[in-house]
Amino acid sequence: MKAKNVFSALLLWGMTGLIGSGNVQAEGKIKIVATTTVIGSIAGEIAGTEAEIYSIAKPKRDPHFYSPTPRDVLKAKKADVLIHGGLDLETWRGPLLDAVGKPELMWPNGKRQIDVSAGIELLEIPPSLSRAEGDIHAYGNPHYWIDPENGKRVARNIAEGLARLYPEEADFFLKNAGIFEAKMDIKIKKWTALLAPYAGKKIISYHKSMIYFLRRFGLVSAGEIEPKPGIPPTARHLATLKKIMKEDQIKVILKETFHENSTPKKVANDTGALIVIFAQAVGEVPEAGDYRSMMDYDVRAVEAAFSPVFPSIRRIDEKTALDA
Ligand SMILES: [Zn+2]
Incomplete structure (x- = not known):
């Protein structure tokens, strides 16, 4: 080399x-x-x-x-x-x-x-540029x-x-x-068809990193484990989140491999939800060999989370997903 x-x-x-x-x-x-x-x-x-x-x-x-x-x-x-x-x-x-x-x-x-990012329609642009609360999505x-x-x-x-x-x-x-x-x-045609039956379904994510995917496929974010992007969860925030999850029967938590697992596990235990690894990087899971296969994995993981008869789902207790 x-x-x-x-x-x-x-x-x-x-x-x-x-x-x-x-x-x-x-x-x-x-x-x-x-x-x-x-x-x-x-x-x-x-x-x-x-x-x-x-x-x-x-x-x-x-x-x-x-x-x-x-x-x-x-x-x-x-x-x-x-x-x-x-x-x-x-x-x-x-x-x-x-x-x-x-x-x-x-x-x-x-x-x-x-x-x-040029020409991309950005979501959640804040009304003013501020990092007062440590928010890392300032733009x-x-x-x-x-x-x-x-x-x-x-x-x-x-x-x-x-x-x-x-x-x-x-x-x-x-x-x-x-x-x-x-x-x-x-x-995109195939992915849209795969997720179409789950339109309107709600999920929780660890970080506010799923919204573009959710919007494309008609899914809904009901909250995040982080109270703000980059800010660790507080007991009060988690109590509110669990209340929402129980009331709305939300059973899916999406997270990347690199966020800690103990909080999502506690939330999942208390609400009966399933934690699903959602890859945001090529190479983050073995299936994500390039950009298209990463998206393929993500679509199938989300599909499997709503319809657990599919075997392709990767959960956080699988060693490969945690091998950071
Ligand atoms: Zn972020």
């Missing part, structure tokens, strides 16, 4: 005179750094063999609070392009880029950064990629961003975005 990197670096070094004047492959691969594995997965489908992609936040870590490693900093230093989620999804993005010191990768004006809810229609927008943003930076390959990137959208449309 190291030898290959050295070789690529030498190849790039020797051909710097060609940059911007020919096809990308002749100059070495584009070094893309993506902030999350979802962005990395979609970027891989758009850039194909033209790029070498490195995803920073590991799949079983909270994307809000990831701590970049020295290797992450090194990768970002060598990056030709940074692709990120925008908003305040990656609270660590600013400090990382300060350490990297490349203005062209910095949001919002850097020429070699692509913000994949609106940043968990938009679990609506598969937004996944298509992410792909389009990546393709358009790369086309702008590498105009000689624009057709290739834009064609791949079209292929991505067509594949997604086939899946």
Whole structure:
């Protein structure tokens, strides 16, 4: 691996005179750094063999609070392009880029950064920007990629961003975005049909990270274990939540792998609810090998939660889901 990197670096070094004047492959691969594995997965489908992609936040870590490693900093230093989620999804993005010191990768004006949230209809935009209570969704809810229609927008943003930076390959990137959208449309039809019987059903989530998925498929959030995004639950908040769950007969709690399990387990014990692992990252569960298979897993997990005859559900007592 190291030898290959050295070789690529030498190849790039020797051909710097060609940059911007020919096809990308002749100059070495584009070094893309993506902030999350979802962005990395979609970027891989758009850039194909033209790029070498490195995803920073590991799949079983909270994307809000990831701590970049020295290797992450090194990768970002060598990056030709940074692709990120925008908003305040990656609270660590600013400090990382300060350490990297490349203005062209910095949001919002850097020429070699692509913000994949562009053009997405954001939900829960607060009336004023405030972090007084530690809220980490200050610009609106940043968990938009679990609506598969937004996944298509992410792909389009990546393709358009790369086309702008590498105009000689624009057709290739834009064609791949079209292929991505067509594949997604086939899946979205299937997913919509699978979840249609459960329209209007209510769920609880740990973090306020499910709303785009729920809205797309006609499901309803009845509350979160966290009283506010990023704020740990209090006894009073949990009592209110359990009361709502009992009154409304809410039997499903969705959570990512990286939030603690003891509180959801207590809530589930007191209300008879089922805890379901909902993957927000490629690689978070073994089934989530790429963006489409992650969404596939999530749809089937939610379907199985409402209709427990299906065997595909992954519960928190399964070791693989907790192996963070
Ligand atoms: Zn969040």
